[in-house]
Amino acid sequence: MASIRQRHTFIVHSQFRDTADTLDLSKHKLTLNDVPGTRQDRLTVTTDHLKERGILQAVDNIRIEIVSRENFAHITPFNRQLAWGTHINVVPTEIFNWNGFCKWIQSSVNSEIACIGQESFIELPYGYYLHSPYTDSSQLLSYIENYYSDAKKEDIVAEVEEASTSSYISLSLNKNSTDKKTAGRLIAEAYWYYGRWTKTVKAGGPDHRVEVGLLGKIADDPQGELTYGGILAVIGENEQFVPTLFDFSPRHRSVYQPAVYYPDFRQPYGLHPKHLTTVLGDISPPRKKITVLDVGEENGEIDVSEATTSCGLYGYYVLPNFIFVDKYQVSDLADAQAGGIKRVVGIWGETDLEIPVWMVEKWGSTMLLELIPPEQPLLPGIMPQLDIEIPMHSRYEVPRWNTTVVKHDMPWPTLFWACNGSAESDMTTSPFDSNGLGHEYLFDPGTMFYYLHPNQTISNPANKTYLVTNLNIPVVPLEAYKYVQPWTVIVILLGCMWIFYKSFLGFRRDGGIRKASGVKPDKDKLDKKGPKTE
Numbered sequence: 001m002a003s004i005r006q007r008h009t010f011i012v013h014s015q016f017r018d019t020a021d022t023l024d025l026s027k028h029k030l031t032l033n034d035v036p037g038t039r040q041d042r043l044t045v046t047t048d049h050l051k052e053r054g055i056l057q058a059v060d061n062i063r064i065e066i067v068s069r070e071n072f073a074h075i076t077p078f079n080r081q082l083a084w085g086t087h088i089n090v091v092p093t094e095i096f097n098w099n100g101f102c103k104w105i106q107s108s109v110n111s112e113i114a115c116i117g118q119e120s121f122i123e124l125p126y127g128y129y130l131h132s133p134y135t136d137s138s139q140l141l142s143y144i145e146n147y148y149s150d151a152k153k154e155d156i157v158a159e160v161e162e163a164s165t166s167s168y169i170s171l172s173l174n175k176n177s178t179d180k181k182t183a184g185r186l187i188a189e190a191y192w193y194y195g196r197w198t199k200t201v202k203a204g205g206p207d208h209r210v211e212v213g214l215l216g217k218i219a220d221d222p223q224g225e226l227t228y229g230g231i232l233a234v235i236g237e238n239e240q241f242v243p244t245l246f247d248f249s250p251r252h253r254s255v256y257q258p259a260v261y262y263p264d265f266r267q268p269y270g271l272h273p274k275h276l277t278t279v280l281g282d283i284s285p286p287r288k289k290i291t292v293l294d295v296g297e298e299n300g301e302i303d304v305s306e307a308t309t310s311c312g313l314y315g316y317y318v319l320p321n322f323i324f325v326d327k328y329q330v331s332d333l334a335d336a337q338a339g340g341i342k343r344v345v346g347i348w349g350e351t352d353l354e355i356p357v358w359m360v361e362k363w364g365s366t367m368l369l370e371l372i373p374p375e376q377p378l379l380p381g382i383m384p385q386l387d388i389e390i391p392m393h394s395r396y397e398v399p400r401w402n403t404t405v406v407k408h409d410m411p412w413p414t415l416f417w418a419c420n421g422s423a424e425s426d427m428t429t430s431p432f433d434s435n436g437l438g439h440e441y442l443f444d445p446g447t448m449f450y451y452l453h454p455n456q457t458i459s460n461p462a463n464k465t466y467l468v469t470n471l472n473i474p475v476v477p478l479e480a481y482k483y484v485q486p487w488t489v490i491v492i493l494l495g496c497m498w499i500f501y502k503s504f505l506g507f508r509r510d511g512g513i514r515k516a517s518g519v520k521p522d523k524d525k526l527d528k529k530g531p532k533t534e
Helices: 098-108 138-146 157-163 327-335 478-509 523-529
Strands: 004-012 023-025 029-046 059-067 085-092 122-124 127-132 168-174 185-202 208-220 226-234 242-248 252-254 260-265 274-280 289-295 302-308 311-320 341-349 364-371 385-391 405-411 414-420 447-451 468-474
Touching: 029 157, 029 208, 085 098, 098 138, 122 341, 122 364, 127 364, 138 157, 138 168, 185 208, 208 242, 260 468, 311 405, 327 341, 327 364, 327 385, 364 385
Parallel strands: 004 208, 252 447
Antiparallel strands: 004 029, 023 029, 029 185, 059 085, 059 168, 085 127, 122 127, 168 185, 208 226, 226 242, 260 274, 274 385, 289 302, 311 364, 311 414, 341 364, 405 468, 414 447
16 A cells, blocks of 8 residues: 555546546646635555654644635535634644644644643543634644655645645544554545635645545435445546446434524623524434344354434534633533533533633633434424523633723534434445544544534524634623723722721721720729719
């Protein structure tokens, strides 16, 4: 197997036609001219091709993902959804150096990411996680380009530069992967949800395999496998395209029902805003039956039967450090089956109720909730609706000049069905399988995910591009301090004067300084202070 594998996949639209005007394949290159469709580039290399390997040798599993703030379609088979921003998941070894890792993040991923050590990460059941709102991928792409071995660098420089226009970029390494093709190898991926592609793909050098595939969906079974067909070519080996037809079980899909969701904060915001996510449309479970294979112990015959699948509706929230939830408050809602919440799977990260935003060490918190699917309406024409209302709390902000609010952007939650897979399906055989560190690792390995469709035009018609929930947190304006400070001093002085005055009255009423214990009181004074009697 080649130590460098470079793959370009194009999911072409139905109107695409393979003609000499659109595709020109020769022995050493392929030229595409105005090919419409979705695109994914994938680069797989062994770590010995990297100049710097110290960080990678000290991890068992690492995945860095940068997701654009723009709302982009997740076209099958690239349906995995994440909140926008930079996601860093890591499973360290015993020799892992957290301070060195943070320096590597700031020098190789993004210098704006706040990382000072292990305390900057939140601990999840599978490892450690850090999220940042920054979506600039240029620094990570420069790292891939500059630290790639000089002997092979010229083969990928152009691809790295082009990846800066993509909607999604990832860099991952899994030493414990069950897939022998990817175990212990560094994988870089880029995804464009749509484009009209005009480019030239050249053959690689020695030990460098370059593959190109133009595929289209042939069949789609919501309860089972996908079937894709098209043409493939290995640049430098094939002078003609090779037809292909294959099927696979995807781990990630979009729901087939026309269900959409949109979140927002109820107004007025205040310091304790309520986060409301509304789901509209058919939200029925995507899988109802799964195939069960039973092999007889005596005769070895295979008995094929069907069983009811188990699906749950979930919401995965990424909460930056300016906002948090009270885990006891959310658990009380789940116990009462209120707010659309069935069960709190877990809340990880910063949940301290008192500390202000400038004292928060970690980037924030994450929350996974199992939700209550709405009942289907009895009357036709009525659209099912699910309202998920979660009480949240904003942290005290640093005072600002000339403003009474601090504006923040919060990522949308990810809503999905999680269903147990069929007994015979092996999702790792999919050439597009993505089982990166993230919410997938909070479920069993055989789980299939069906994502609901976010619809930003309902919640924010003026901003149709970004999946952003705006939150304005009240803050004290600094210019008010010139009035607040002197009046605070005056009030304190008046309070002290009042206390001294009341103490003085009490002193006079008691007749001066009380005698120490054991001293005989003055009888004349006691007689004078006694009540008058007739």
